[in-house]
Amino acid sequence: MLSKLEVYATIPASDLNRAKEFYSQVLGFKPESESPGGIIFRCKTSRFFLYPTQFAGTAKNTLAAWETGNIEKEVAELRSRGVKFEDYDYPELKTVHGIATMGATKAAWFKDSEGNILGITQPG
Numbered sequence: 001m002l003s004k005l006e007v008y009a010t011i012p013a014s015d016l017n018r019a020k021e022f023y024s025q026v027l028g029f030k031p032e033s034e035s036p037g038g039i040i041f042r043c044k045t046s047r048f049f050l051y052p053t054q055f056a057g058t059a060k061n062t063l064a065a066w067e068t069g070n071i072e073k074e075v076a077e078l079r080s081r082g083v084k085f086e087d088y089d090y091p092e093l094k095t096v097h098g099i100a101t102m103g104a105t106k107a108a109w110f111k112d113s114e115g116n117i118l119g120i121t122q123p124g
Helices: 016-026 071-080
Strands: 009-013 031-035 038-043 046-052 062-067 093-096 099-102 105-111 117-122
Touching: 009 016, 009 062, 016 031, 016 038, 016 046, 071 099, 071 105, 071 117
Parallel strands: 009 046, 062 117
Antiparallel strands: 031 038, 038 046, 093 099, 099 105, 105 117
């Protein structure tokens, strides 16, 4: 069954070289493997696959999120690297300095070089 297998995110890139630079230089990931069909990056015990497609940046939802125990620290570090965090002001979700608090859980969102929405969460 699928529940016994590992899962990984697939993230689209309209310009694979530009995206590789963003994920490597800005976010600090090292490619695990590369081919013309895409790049695999490892983070802790999981992976994500960056692949070329004309449809990058078209999803209106979060494509991948990283879990942390200190969201303020992660947001500050990424901001120092030039990452701009999204601000939301909806009745059910409001960010303050880029971070939303939902009960005991906190989350922040940013876009990669391709316009994809990525997130950071701190579980409650």
